[in-house]
Amino acid sequence: MHVRCYSIVLLLLSLLLTGTARVESADKPAFVPTSYQLYYGSEPRLLKQLRDRIRPGQVIVIELRGLQPDQVADLVNFAHQKQAKVIAYLSIGELGQLEKANFEKYLKRSPNGYPLSEIVFGKNQTFESWYVDVSYGEWRGFLMERIKQMYAQKIDGLFLDTVDTADLYFNRKEWSIPRRAKSVAAMIGLIRDIKRFDPEKFIMQNRGLNLIGKTAIVGDKSQIVVLALDLAHQHPGNPDGLLWESAFAHSGDWIESKEREMIRIQKNGFTTVFTLGYSDTSVSEDTFFRKSKADGFIPGWASSTTKLHLELTQQPPGK
Known part of the structure; x- marks a missing residue:
């Protein structure tokens, strides 16, 4: 009887604390992105420029490798003062040169004994990286270990690159x-697992972009x-932002339908759409x-x- 009463008290206390946490979370203003910067380098002069350009509501994308912990801490602290992230x-769909040795060490600890050659299936010659089949639990486990290490540096989140490796799954004969x-579903699940x-x-x-629809x-x-x-509808595991890289550089029915889809996504407000354009593509600045x-993208x-x-990414003229 005493044990049962004690359990009821614990349950009520748990519900009370949960309810309080929800109120506090609801009172906290939601972060609304207004702009972004992206820089993968570590050159001190450019890092200073990056810092000086931080504005409220801005999302700053960096590459941790090559940066010292104090550089990251300084950038994060300053961004928080400016209400930025x-x-x-x-990279979740490709294995880069810098991580190859670490992943091979991880595989040696795996009970399944899969060789690297079974998990990767081709090479991205431009970036000297290997395409990964993300349906392997070893890859997902490796990424989660990496994420724990990254979050220890008090960053505000992650920029998930090489999601488009999933495009190769669709047509791999x-x-x-x-x-x-299975591999397409695994990429979708991986994105949501990282958010959760x-x-x-x-x-x-x-x-x-092949994964953003229903x-x-x-x-x-x-x-x-x-x-x-x-992404046009709410889901607790969906990403907060979507970057359309090389935006407007191509034409055709497929990309035009995806643009219309991204406009709906942006208007519905559950995932913010960002665009990145390049001067070496067919679209002018x-x-x-x-x-x-016109589309409402950042x-x-x-x-x-x-x-x-x-180099740093550039903002619209006048910003």
Whole structure:
């Protein structure tokens, strides 16, 4: 009897504390992105410029590797004073040169004994990285360990790059259609697992436009329908931001339908849409900023995808 009463008291106390936490969370003003900066480098002069350009509501994307802990702490503290957020780069669909040795060490601790050659399936020659099949639990476990280390530096969230590796899953002829669908679903699940890992963190997804609608269809004659992110509607595991990289640089039915979808996503307000344009693509800077404004997206401009570690992204003229 005493044990049962004690349990009831604990339950009531738990409910009371939960209710209090919800009120406090509801009272805390929501973060509304107004602009962003992206810089993958560590050059002190550019870091100072990055810091000087921080504005309220801004999302600052950095690459932690190459930065000293005191540099990160200074940037984060200053951003918080300005009501801005600092998020860090994380590749979730490709294995880079810098992480290859660490992942191989992780695999040696895995009870399944999968070799690296089974988990990666091709190479991105531009960036000297390997495409990863994210359906392997070893890769997801490795990423979660990395995220814990990154969050220890008190950053405000993550910039999830190489989500578009999922595009390769759709048409990989070496895999059966069920295998392809499994990997597509695993990428969607991975994004949501990362958001759920710490729901207070700001998560921005780069590319992966095939995953942003209600469904993703895998296969041609024989098809499997995978439930996708559906960013136009609320979901506790969905990213807070979506970056359309190389925005407006291509035309055609598919990309135009995706642009319309992103306009709906932006208007519904559950995921903020950002755009990144490059001067080495077919779209001009003026056209890029004009279209971004017309669609309601938050823009940034750079010279090339291969130079993001050498320069800061640029804001719209007059900002």
